[in-house]
Amino acid sequence: MSRIRLEGLTRRFGAVTAVDDVWLDVADGEFLVLLGPSGCGKSTLLRMIAGLLGPTGGRVLLDDTDITHTPPRERDLAMVFQSYALYPHLSVARNIGFPLRARRLRKDAIRTKVDEVAAVLDLTELLARKPKELSGGQRQRVALGRALVRDPGAFLMDEPLSNLDAKLRSSTRAEISGLHQRLGATVVYVTHDQVEAMTMATRIVLLDHGKLEQVGTPEEVYDRPASTFVAGFLGSPPMNLVPATAESRGTLRAHATDLDIDLGIPAEMPARPVILGVRPEHLRLTTPEDAALRGVVRTVENLGSEEVAHCLVGDARVCVRGPRPLGLRAGDPAHLTAAPETLHLFDPDSGRRLAWQPTPDPAAAEPEVPLGSPA
Amino acid sequence: MVAGLLVESPAGEGVARPRSAAAVPPARAVWWRRALRAAPPYLYLTPAVILLVVWTYRPLAQTVQLSFHSWNLLPTSPIREVGFANYERLLDAPDLGASLWQTLVVILGMLPFTLVIPVLVGLLSRRVRGRAGAVYRALVFAPMLVAPVAGAAVWQWLLDPSAGIVDKVIGSPVNWLHEAGTAQIAIIVITGWHIVGFAVLVVSAGLTGINPDYVAAAGVDGASRAQATRWITLPLLSPTMAFLVLMTVLLSAQWTFPLIDTLTQGGPAGATTNIYYLLWDYGFHSYDAGLGAAAGVLFFVGFVVLASGLVLLSDRLSHHDD
Numbered sequence: 001m002s003r004i005r006l007e008g009l010t011r012r013f014g015a016v017t018a019v020d021d022v023w024l025d026v027a028d029g030e031f032l033v034l035l036g037p038s039g040c041g042k043s044t045l046l047r048m049i050a051g052l053l054g055p056t057g058g059r060v061l062l063d064d065t066d067i068t069h070t071p072p073r074e075r076d077l078a079m080v081f082q083s084y085a086l087y088p089h090l091s092v093a094r095n096i097g098f099p100l101r102a103r104r105l106r107k108d109a110i111r112t113k114v115d116e117v118a119a120v121l122d123l124t125e126l127l128a129r130k131p132k133e134l135s136g137g138q139r140q141r142v143a144l145g146r147a148l149v150r151d152p153g154a155f156l157m158d159e160p161l162s163n164l165d166a167k168l169r170s171s172t173r174a175e176i177s178g179l180h181q182r183l184g185a186t187v188v189y190v191t192h193d194q195v196e197a198m199t200m201a202t203r204i205v206l207l208d209h210g211k212l213e214q215v216g217t218p219e220e221v222y223d224r225p226a227s228t229f230v231a232g233f234l235g236s237p238p239m240n241l242v243p244a245t246a247e248s249r250g251t252l253r254a255h256a257t258d259l260d261i262d263l264g265i266p267a268e269m270p271a272r273p274v275i276l277g278v279r280p281e282h283l284r285l286t287t288p289e290d291a292a293l294r295g296v297v298r299t300v301e302n303l304g305s306e307e308v309a310h311c312l313v314g315d316a317r318v319c320v321r322g323p324r325p326l327g328l329r330a331g332d333p334a335h336l337t338a339a340p341e342t343l344h345l346f347d348p349d350s351g352r353r354l355a356w357q358p359t360p361d362p363a364a365a366e367p368e369v370p371l372g373s374p375a
Numbered sequence: 376m377v378a379g380l381l382v383e384s385p386a387g388e389g390v391a392r393p394r395s396a397a398a399v400p401p402a403r404a405v406w407w408r409r410a411l412r413a414a415p416p417y418l419y420l421t422p423a424v425i426l427l428v429v430w431t432y433r434p435l436a437q438t439v440q441l442s443f444h445s446w447n448l449l450p451t452s453p454i455r456e457v458g459f460a461n462y463e464r465l466l467d468a469p470d471l472g473a474s475l476w477q478t479l480v481v482i483l484g485m486l487p488f489t490l491v492i493p494v495l496v497g498l499l500s501r502r503v504r505g506r507a508g509a510v511y512r513a514l515v516f517a518p519m520l521v522a523p524v525a526g527a528a529v530w531q532w533l534l535d536p537s538a539g540i541v542d543k544v545i546g547s548p549v550n551w552l553h554e555a556g557t558a559q560i561a562i563i564v565i566t567g568w569h570i571v572g573f574a575v576l577v578v579s580a581g582l583t584g585i586n587p588d589y590v591a592a593a594g595v596d597g598a599s600r601a602q603a604t605r606w607i608t609l610p611l612l613s614p615t616m617a618f619l620v621l622m623t624v625l626l627s628a629q630w631t632f633p634l635i636d637t638l639t640q641g642g643p644a645g646a647t648t649n650i651y652y653l654l655w656d657y658g659f660h661s662y663d664a665g666l667g668a669a670a671g672v673l674f675f676v677g678f679v680v681l682a683s684g685l686v687l688l689s690d691r692l693s694h695h696d697d
Binding site: 052085 | 595596606610611
């Protein structure tokens with residue numbers, strides 16, 4: 001198993017920069033998920049690691065070898081394609097055995113290894129079939145088998161679950177996670193599905209417009225999103241983001257129309273515009289007197305175990321999520337509040353996260369950007 | 376204590392159904408309404424069917440009919456019924472065997488131009504993309520746009536033994552079109568030059584239809600470029616190749632026709648007379664319409680059998696990409 005390092009990896013298509021100066025270090029045995037909306041460059045990045053696409057700048061290192069210009073077949077990486085790319089004219093056994101055949105292994109050695117992998121993936125009964133005679137889940141497992149058959153340095157997976165139905169997806173998720181733990185394999189996994197990322201990753205890389213937005217454990221990216229993009233991408237529904245003004249009134253408070261909330265920082269700071277972020281599950285219903293946010297309920301969605309109320313606070317749309325029944329109906333007034341430690345602040349221009357930093361020396365000049373965050 | 380029972384809850388229903396209601400009979404429209412609804416597909420098909428009947432099936436039926444008669448194509452002369460005499464004459468004549476052999480030679484000689492060269496060119500030119508690719512394909516396709524007779528006239532000059540550039544280049548005076556051995560080669564090469572662009576286009580289309588993920592996956596799986604071509608691309612291209620073989624077998628002799636008629640008229644000494652030229656010769660040189668029709672019917676039946684076999688074969692090959 002191997003470590004993968006990307007140093008300033010860049011790819012342009014004409015005037016479009018699909019991947020923009022990406023630096024990453026994927027540790028040996030790590031399950032790294034590249035997460036982002038479609039068009040964010042995650043698949044392009046993966047294809048550059050695989051060697052299917054040449055970078056316009058930067059280097060790819062496998063362990064300590066520079067493989068930027070090494071053809072894919074010499075890279076010792078296995079890839080699972082979104083389309084699975086099962087060779088349609090070959091049986092399941094020949095599909096799984098293909099990487100070994102290309103390495104000129106003896107026929108009986110190939111068969112032994114294929115039988116082994118088929119047993120692990122529960123494909124033994126299907127070895128004689130052609131790909132078109134398989135269900136979606138079975139195809140997915142064959143694609144996985146073809147990657148597993150030759151202990152590669154790392155596994156690259158390009159949205160391998162996106163063609164499966166919801167039920168199969170969650171069971172296959174667990175299967176892949178189990179496989180990763182058992183093999184201790186290095187995995188780079190591309191998805192646009194935050195649930196896959198949160199459940200499987202040891203680290204998540206969030207990409208937007210080809211740039212790294214944040215790299216961190218699932219907890220880090222969810223609990224301390226580095227930007228409004230990350231905050232607005234993760235969570236279902238994602239974090240509420242409300243433009244407000246941060247100002248000291250004894251303690252630091254954020255206020256906007258129908259909104260006035262304590263940030264829990266007893267400090268002095270000149271007023272400045274911020275984006276206030278709060279997750280739907282961190283908003284609580286409260287009495288009209290204690291309400292920090294006052295809004296009107298527009299609609300209520302029933303998710304079975306929980307309900308999501310979509311409210312309007314001033315001009316901002318704010319979602320509240322809680323166990324059912326939430327006790328709200330469309331048209332009701334919503335009186336909401338949240339604990340200071342669950343609040344997030346972002347810069348309105350750059351979108352980056354703001355953190356509170358006390359001025360080290362009272363005599364020194366004020367910091368360039370007054371930072372305030374309670375979390 | 377209150378007495379009670381646990382009662383199964385009924386399956387959900389959109390509307391309450393009366394307990395007593397029998398099975399609801401399916402709604403059925405009146406017959407003319409149903410006919411009107413079913414009519415459009417047939418109406419759309421009608422023009423094509425009429426054209427097929429007028430230009431294909433009726434002449435075919437007339438040919439079969441004519442093959443049992445004797446007629447010299449003159450409207451004033453009588454058409455006599457002769458039974459199977461035309462077929463007997465046809466099978467007794469030595470021309471038939473010779474022309475079948477020449478047809479086979481043409482088909483085999485065409486395969487390099489319709490299959491081997493196009494596949495090689497298609498594979499090699501895959502990496503020529505964008506505008507360069509379009510220009511390249513246009514250049515390869517250009518001969519197809521030259522009228523066969525015009526092409527033939529130019530080739531006649533090129534192959535001329537006294538002034539032609541071909542003999543000048545190879546430096547030996549070969550009388551290409553008037554020697555038994557070389558005339559057939561000349562016909563095949565000129566037809567091949569004509570048709571190769573079309574075949575390249577078909578192969579390029581076939582290659583474009585193959586999902587590039589397969590070759591990418593083969594690369595990641597460790598296959599060299601040659602292995603990926605041999606194990607992945609060519610098998611996936613086999614339906615296209617089967618189509619080209621089918622076209623070659625069925626149409627080669629027809630493609631050569633304008634060239635033969637312009638350059639050799641079937642000669643020298645019948646060396647370039649294939650079955651199509653033979654039946655044309657019977658009908659329109661010898662004015663033996665019955666014999667020509669009999670030959671036509673025989674070749675038609677033969678090609679139907681051959682084509683069915685090839686179509687079956689290509690069906691078995693084309694289960695591939697889905």
